[in-house]
Amino acid sequence: MNRRSDCPISCALDLIGDRWTLIVLRDLLFFNKTRFDEFLESPEHISTSVLTDRLHKLERAGLIEKTPYSSHRLRMTYSPTEKGKTLAPVLNEIVCWARQNIEDTVMYG
Amino acid sequence: MNRRSDCPISCALDLIGDRWTLIVLRDLLFFNKTRFDEFLESPEHISTSVLTDRLHKLERAGLIEKTPYSSHRLRMTYSPTEKGKTLAPVLNEIVCWARQNIEDTVMYG
DNA sequence: CGGGATCCGTCTTGATACTG
């Protein structure tokens, strides 16, 4: 995805400006989810193809890293990098805003 | 667009989670742009159809309002409502994050 | 003529079925 301009908002949106990326980061940062199927269980029902794509994108951007676990079968766990954790304040600000400006929102679960 | 869950992040993303909505709000809140053609001039080059769509969406959400100006011809100016202005902290947080985590970003212009 | 809506081809995103 090519950068549209040098504006920080524009650059950030090139990376996180879609309907799913911040949902995945929410699950990583706030709910400590780590495995593929855990992300699939969230109430927004992300599809497998989108989840695969967003995990790759976040990995390439250096916001998350994946490490294999389990001895024989290939299983991955995903976790936020230090850089990924710096997005928490952005998420928090969005939560604050939504709570005050969108009716009937709760943190799910 | 139907709400995917009651999570505030998800709800917010249903409204502002795309590549253009926050660009328009940036122009409204930080650069005080008000007219259709002013938004078109931004370096990200939004197309007229997308701009029309986003302005309608933001108006329906109560984040901006349009008022006619000019005596005879029908011209509109767009301005953020009080509710729209409450998104400024979210934008600021994104700017902070991008400045520290994405290389070579400046506020354009 | 200038503001903005509509149409259409293309590219991107998403849902589902399926595989290692």
Next chain:
DNA sequence: CAGTATCAAGACGGATCCCG
């Protein structure tokens, strides 16, 4: 369980059209 392949649906960009 963790993805990939396939195909459908939607978003985008640009041109054009329409109205005041």
